[in-house]
Amino acid sequence: MTRTHLHRGVDRLLAEARAGSNRLTPAEARAAQERGALLVDTRTETQRAEQGELPGAIVIDRTVLEWRLDPASGVNIPEAVGYDVEIVVVCRQGYSSGLAAASLRAVGLWRATDMVGGVEAWIADGLPVHQGPADVRR
Template identity: 75%
Template sequence: MEDQNRGVAALLAHARAGVRRLTPEETVTATRRGALLVDTRTDPQRAEQGELPGALVIDRTVLEWRLDPASAARIPEAVDYDVEIVVVCRQGYSSSLAAASLRALGLWRATDLIGGFEAWRRAGLPCADGPADVRR
């Protein structure tokens, strides 16, 4: 018998439960009102697919440290726990897990882009060749 509370599908469902994820168009609106757009795609993915205009590129391995306002390693934009954050990955899976981790830190407005960068492209939204605003 399969346990529905195990595995990556269950983890993803839990991460998305009760969260309002954003469409590409809603993501544009969010950034216009001041939300941080955070791209967690790898360097090779960004080189192949293009850059998200206005996004901060933060490696998934340091995401929590860069965005936690209480962290000594935070970026200047991580001013408090009320900052709206939209996380983007390639297809919208790892970004859901990353946003859930940020909410667990207290960044209660963290969410992600439904369908990731691929949905952004399908929506015909602008891309850039670079350079990206990479935060190490």
């Protein structure tokens, strides 16, 4: 087998991550948040400054996402009370959030999903943003 056969590419990786996931539109993500889902924003500080903050979202850096949301990690946020918590991961355009949601499902958070189109779609749909402060969890 050559290395070419081992090269999957990011598009294939993303397609596999999204397979079987019920991705939400911005309006569906907002509705999920209103019924108690955690809306988790993984955008960088710079992206949030440029685009605005999502009302009620919890900001968690992608580098610690799994630890903060896994209820058994010992360093989880208080809202991470079980593996059946509904989680909607949001990023700028809806790409990295798909990979993040798949990683959360692999940890056992089976209801984790992401939002189609990211915050760009949220804004395009006329949903609210504000300039802060953000609920940043380290």
